[in-house]
Amino acid sequence: MKGVLKKISQINFGLMSPEDIRTMSVTKIVTPDTYDEDGYPIENGLMDPRLGVIDPSLKCRSCGSKGGDCQGHFGSINLARPVIHVGFADTLHKILRSTCHTCGRILLTDSEIVDYKGKFEYLMNNEDSLTNIIKEIYTVARRDKCPHCEEEQEDVKIDKPVSLVEGNYKLTPSEVRERLEIISDEDALLLGVNPEVARPEWMILTVLPVPPVTVRPSITLETGERSEDDLTHKLVDILRINQRLKENMEAGAPQLIVEDLWELLQYHVTTYFDNEASGVPPARHRSGRPLKTLAQRLKGKEGRFRSNLSGKRVNFSARTVISPDPYISINEVGVPDLIAKEVTVPVHVTEWNMEEMKECIRNGSDVHPGANYVIRPDDRKIRIYEETKEAVIDKLEPGFIVERHLKDGDIVLFNRQPSLHRMSMMAHEVRVLPYKTFRLNLCVCPPYNADFDGDEMNMHVFQTEESRAEAKTLMRVQEHILSPRFGGPIIGGIHDHISGAYLLTRESATFTEEQAFQILRKAKMAIPDRTGETWSGKQIFSLLLPKDLNMVYKAEICRKCDECLKRECKNDAYVVIEDGQLLSGVMDEKAYGAFAGKILDHIVKEYGTDRAREFLDASTKLAISGIMKAGFTTSTNDEEIPLEAKERIEIHLHKAEEKVDQLIEAYENHELEALPGRSLEETLEMKIMQVLGEARDKSGEIAESYFDINENHAVIMALTGARGSMLNLTQITACVGQQSVRGGRIDRGYNERTLPHFRKGELGAKARGFVHSSYKEGLDPIEFFFHAMGGREGLVDTAIRTAQSGYMQRRLVNALQDLNVKEDGTVMDNRGVIIQTTYGEDGVDPAKSDYGKVVDLDKLIDEMRIKSGK
Amino acid sequence: MQETIEKVTKVVKKKRAKFPESYIHDIALAAERHDLDDDELDELVRRVKRAYERAKVEKGEAVGTVAAQSVGEPGTQMTMRTFHYAGVAELNVTLGLPRLIEIVDARKKISTPTMAIYFEDEFKNDEEFVRTIANKIGKSNVNDILQDFHVNFAEMNVVAELDETKIKDKRLDFTDIINRVEKTFKKAQIDNNILSFVPSKSNIRELRLLADKVRDLQISGVKNIGKVVIRKEEDEWVIHTEGSNLGAVLKMEGVDKVRTTTNDIHEVEKVLGIEAARNAIIHEAQRTMDEQGLTVDVRHIMLVADMMTADGSVKSIGRHGISGEKASVLARASFEETGKHLLRASIRGEIDHLTGIIENIIIGQPIPLGTGSVGVVMKHK
Secondary structure, eight states: OOSOOOOOOOEEOOOOOHHHHHHHOSSBOOOSOOBOTTSOBOTTSTTOGGGOOOSTTSBOTTTOOBBTTBOOOOEEEEEEEEEEOGGGHHHHHHHHHHBOTTTOOBSSOHHHHHHHHHHHHHHHHHTOOOHHHHHHHHHHTOOSBOTTTOOBOOOEEEETTTEEEETTEEEOHHHHHHHHHTSOHHHHHHTTOOTTTOOGGGGEEEEEEEOOTTTSOOEEOTTSOEEOOHHHHHHHHHHHHHHHHHHHHHTTOOHHHHHHHHHHHHHHHHHHHOTTOTTSOOOBOTTSOBOOOHHHHHSSTTSIIIIIISSOOOSSEEEEEEEEOTTSOTTEEEEEHHHHTTSEEEEEOOTTTHHHHHHHHHHTTTSSSOEEEEEOTTSOEEEOOTTTHHHHHHHOOBTBEEEEEOOTTOEEEEEOSSOOSGGGEEEEEEEEESSSSEEEOGGGHHHHTOOSSSOEEEEEEOOSHHHHHHIIIIIBGGGGSBOTTTSSBSSOBOTHHHHHHHHHHSTTOEEOHHHHHHHHHHTTOOOOOOOOSOEEHHHHHHTTSOTTOOEEEEOTTOOOOSSOOGGGOTTOOEEEEETTEEEESOOSHHHHBTTTOHHHHHHHHHHOHHHHHHHHHHHHHHHHHHHHHHOOOOOGGGGOOOHHHHHHHHHHHHHHHHHHHHHHHHHHTTOOOOOTTSOHHHHHHHHHHHHHHHHHHHHHHHHHHTOOTTTOHHHHHHHHTSSOOHHHHHHHHTOOEEOEETTEEOOOSBTTBSSTTSOTTOOSTGGGTEEOSOTTTOOOHHHHHHHHHHHHHHHHHHHHHHHHHHHHHHHHHHHHTTOEEOTTSOEEOTTOOEEESSGGGTOBOGGGSBTTBSOOHHHHHHHHHHHHTO | OHHHHHHHHHHHHHTTOOOOHHHHHHHHHHHHHHTOOHHHHHHHHHHHHHHHHHHBOOTTOOHHHHHHHHHHGGGGGSOOSOEEETTEEEEEEOOHHHHHHHHHHTOSSOSSOEEEEOBOTTTTTOHHHHHHHHHHHSOEEGGGGEEEEEEETTTTEEEEEEOHHHHHHTTOOHHHHHHHHHHHOTTOEEETTEEEEOOSSOSHHHHHHHHHHHHHOEEEOOTTEEEEEEEEETTEEEEEEEEOOHHHHHTSTTBOTTTOEESOHHHHHHHHOHHHHHHHHHHHHHHHHHHTTOOOOHHHHHHHHHHHHTTSSOOOSSTTTTGGGOSOHHHHHHHSOHHHHHHHHHHHTOEEOOOSHHHHHHHTOOOSSGGGGOOOOOOOO
């Protein structure tokens, strides 16, 4: 951050004239060879030392600076005959078609010229896109007769990639160039060539710039062999043919041979620019790999633009496997000491931190709160070694910068790819911990979409005070509890946090004072005064709630009864919190779960993000100690149902299958009535699907009726929203149900049947992929096969979906990224076009809203009335 | 109701709050629902004002990126399959991610165009009327009204006997049908409801082709519309169609011009204009999301729709639309078709003013958004 910061205000694009290229060139390249026998670069060869140096020990012969500082200098090749630049072949074709081949004027009448000129000026003054008007001119100016010299015009065709054919005669680049030269500047402008920066004839190359060696460095293999860059290879080809062409021309070789060589030169120059141009066989390496030439370097995902300019590799970053740590706060990250000793924070030495920094240097680079480098005011960077430590400490004075190790409390950026939304990159506080993984609180798994099956994450350390300040105010985890997507919490309790809270707060949970205090102690909460009474779980949980919190809502376990009994709810699903006391209802996903937590949501909005962080840290810890007190496990025993239930399910499924057979019979006897707008076959399929769907649901319901939420942990998890669903459970116990491919029953495989085990044309439940068994009983081979079919479709679907939605998101972000709210509340893009006069029609930030609304009026009124005592 | 709105407007004015109209409406509704007295209303407005001020967007906020992420991120959670339209099992409608991509792409030809046609109050319960209209809109061909049809190889002709009950059932006009037949088949012989046709060349191949042609002859229907389904929804009759032609349907008598819609955004633009197209984009995108059980704030979708329609025509998100028409060369080159944009910029002498995000990232300058959109000016001492 030293010196004057210069700002680039604009970049002008233009074509280089042959003269420009020659002036820029430091040397003419003539010899196609690179190095001589001794391994020295040949003068006037492609590795001419005047083109710049890479080796830091050498000095550049053109600019005198050392390798690394010298950015290289261009050379040039004089082409024996002009060639067409591939990228402009299309434009050249259009220009030739729109100009008179004798007088060189544009094929527009004078009035049209005046007309278009006006439009052009208008557009150029506004810096609007010229694409449309140029396209229009190209179509209008396609005349059979020149309006200026009355000459008949022959149509020019393009033979991809670069041949321009007039009638039956193929124009040589020289002829094309002659025609372009006589086009006046005014006409050129209308043809889309801005005379201020380009001339049409410059699109035909007479001299070729040779990029400096820094652009095409050669690599030395382990064997000592030199391997040249693809561009160098291509330039060698060009030089070789250019040389031969020149010799042949000077020797007065027959026209045919010269033309052949000319074509060849054109080919090499073409592939030098773009090796994927349509109609040209790509130039290949000896191994058969197509060469990566100029266009390929820039283009695409791995190209210069997307890979090196829009995204860059950085220092002060780390990546490792993640693992959970429920004892650190949500806005912390556990950083392995190994990493903490490698990535550093630059600290400006002042009189106040002098001692601290000296201590760091004394620790050196191997002991944790140490330092790795010291930067002197003259920008020299000194590594701290055991031997040099003392000397460095002696010299240390204000103005130095010490690159010290990462320590507890530093703020870092933490990220998991794919970074689909802004919550994929959040600022955390460092906690240096032993071992080799990043540790994170489980509540931040949902925003990162992380799990611990081997996921890795990245960490970046801020290097400036501004960035730290910005991160601290904008990027900290607690600032992102509410998702801007829907204005609700995206960070919150998951899995055991939820079942734990349920176990703790359900009606039957009562504890002796000792037990209650044990739980509180384990959760690292303050122990209240002894009262000697038994505690209910609800009382324990109430200790965490803000003292003036008033809320009423229905919990996740709510069964949506026809008539709500409110506080008398049998399932204890009606949550009432008055003045911070949980009076009825259980805590589950709706309380503080990610995506659903109402209490959490309320706390963030009413009490601020810091309070919400504290609440989340404390409540998850309490839930964990609660679950540890009660004990929690699940096994297939949870999916056990009595024989009686199994029989009922069996009878039910049997009935459904019979019903399917009846439907098929009706269909075969032509008794089935088609639904409006559907064929008979479709109607049958739909009805069968419906019957089988209901059969699965009903058998599930039967199984469910034997489950008891008070004893069955799997059911607790499903109902509280901790993990799994009732559907999962019923599929394990009762019946897996219909397998589908492409949204219908399975009907593919053999001719007219799915498997050879069935008769042709059989339509029964089993023959079309209905899985009658449950997962626990096990599937028979046929069912297993159908199940695998359905499963495979799911996998393929996911793979395709990720690719498609990824591309859609890239396009969306690219289209919208320049939008920005201005001071007056309007939304404008970078052209200055107003997109919205008020953001979102009311100027409300969805991330600060209450599920899209400014406030929930009903909630507000309820609150008001509670406060005023009504 | 009107009274309460006025009352609320007065209170709002007194509190010097600047609420959008919809808020006043909502407050009035809530006031009536809870039967608020004047003091309570005062307090409510005060609180809403405070909440409103707190919830305002910050200046410089990168709303575009947030909107794009909010619309794009749930894409990973969407299904790929075409499902039945909620309620209308008879029609297939593209939903999920493919539909969302279709909307964002602003495709000219969408994969499953469909309309929901509503009727004006006086007709909406008139089943007979709705059925007549439905048959006028829906496509039917000769095959649908045949009683008997045979290809007579001996006499080399095709004989079709029309079924009057079917015609009546479909509420078609007999003379209309005859006119249509005569128009297409000049040589048809018509004897009441028996039509016979002779092929132009007397061979079996021609005869068979003719038979198919006769059967496929369309006798009624609006262009581009295929199947129609009539449904009773709540307390009125609604027609759902496969295929869409908003312009023609809106001209029909009795059709509710306000509620009748299509899911074809370009058609909405053509018939009703750009503002309607914007609403159609919002509505369709929102519906696609809701149907998948994903909640995305309308404001994000609004911004996408506004961006797509800002220049007066529906433009796609992508290289042929917004991204391809950006002012900055570098922004275009870094998106797609790198070479094309750079070459074009060079001969046109384009100038990149580096006002966008991507350009500034490329050249390594702070981006003009959020913190970067403000500067600090120091007073020289």
